[in-house]
Amino acid sequence: MPDLRPAGILATGSYTPTRVLTNFDLEKMVDTSDEWIRTRTGIVERRIADEETVTSDLAFLAAEAALADAGMAASDLDAIMVATVTPDMFFPCTASLLQHRLGASVAAFDILVGCTGFVYALAVAREMISSHAYNHILVVGAETLSKITDWEDRSTCVLFGDAAGAAIVGPVPEGRGILGYSLGNDGSNADALKIPAGGSGLPASHETVDQRLHYLAMNGPEVFKFAVRAMIDSSEEAVRKAGVQMTDISLVIPHQANLRIVDAAAKRFHLPSDRFVRNGDRYGNTSAATISSFGAGLSWGSLVLRW
Template sequence: MQQMGIAITGSGSAVPVTFLDNQGLSELVETSDEWITTRTGIRQRRLANAADSLAELAAIASHQAIAMAGITPQEIDLILLATSTPDDLFGSACQIQAKLGATRAVAFDLTAACSGFVFGLVTAAQFIRTGVYHNVLLVGADILSRWVDWQDRRTCVLFGDAAGAVVLQANKSDRLLGFELKSDGTQNNCLNLAYNANSTELTPGVCVGQGGFLPITMNGKEVYRFAVQKVPEVIDKALFRANLCVEQVDWLLLHQANQRILDAVAQRLNIPEDKVISNLAYYGNTSAASIPLALDEAVRQGKIKSNDIIAASGFGAGLTWGAAIFQWGR
């Protein structure tokens, strides 16, 4: 079987209407606009309300990506949803399939937290390269506001809600030039959205654990140290696999976690500031949505053009991290 290449041919994004700026947050917890901005670069974040659904946000972003790619939902073979916050614990990808009317597509969720979009990109590419599928919709979406402790100023200042999507298509030339994925479960306790079980006795001697999820907890210093060390390394390895040097990169597209992390990674790689894509000031950390959201904005603003080489990297809970080097367009 002749191996196919892949091209990323469309992008889309969606965010909730409601936003909460730093001034509003300062009325909830002891903080200030200056404190948040200087430490994170975040000025506001979009928040889903109780009536909003992840599947609906994802469907809006998906429609945009499919339209840009110039195909119809019925031509989609596979829908991959990268999320940690599905509407349904059994998965939300099938709900997106139904909302799109993508009747031919198989759909499933993939969870790798803030690395989810990069892990999903590499996963989608394998289905295309082996000739199994030709048109894949990859969605990164999270509604982390559902799981934030709004009295914990270490975490509540960081997170926002969004969805981003891309269409990957079979292509004669392969535009995914190189990648590297990593995991380290020994550091799992640095960033958690943990299940909390209460013991329930069904019959004498037979107990089960039932409960819900606790709010997000994070060791910010450790996550910062991990990201600043590991992300430049994984990008270097992906560039090596792509047979490229850092000077050939047109855009550095990192998971939008913290502006200080973006700046530190760019400095370590010697990538100039004007090549770093950043929109976290307006959206905060949107987990698996952050890379496709920033990508879509940059494409629609005319920053990212056809054939531009993008070094993308996601990093977060797991701990997981990875990088993908790709060219935009066909």
């Protein structure tokens, strides 16, 4: 058995739909205001896919961009993972559709861990490469959350957006790559963020459609409380496991569910605010399409990378 080897991100790509939905557009759809959304969430606008665009379309465009960034062809890949809560359909998995479209004849599977899916997928990819099982893995986080959003529910519809991000994970020199990670889940809080119907628990029926149970439902304040704690604890654990100090961190890429959650973490970490990526004002919460640290489950995850 060869020694474990370091693994990290070799290249990245992303794609966002061109259509912009602003807070002012939302004012015309539900009883809300630009002022409420900005002050409670920090979001100003988000991208929304066209009706005919599906998650695998966004995933494909992000994947192509990542392959171009790496100077690789799809035939150079050994596996594909897609993290998503908005698959094109229940099954086959979105990774199968992406695999076919890229023309890569490889292992392909989805990871469904809410907004934490991308971090989980990167951690799995690292282990598959560290163990020499695979050399190059495409990890994609892709969402069309607009398709599962209840556009009549002002407490959720202002929060989400559509996007895809992709990374090629492969072997890296000693001392670089994914140094450590923290993953967790607490199913006792599963009801706080879910799509109530459409699964084996509550199969689709006229009633479930009439009661709007196929849309994302969330207990916002409950998730907020959890998210602040999860983001802080999980980041601190990942930093500890990576064998570094929080003050060594040059850039924090937090999940952009609510910029108030990012602010709370920034305060706790005692890091200058310009070390925190903040783009949620332009994209909203794009779930698995972001680097993330909390989400449905309720789940959490963070990882430390040396670039």
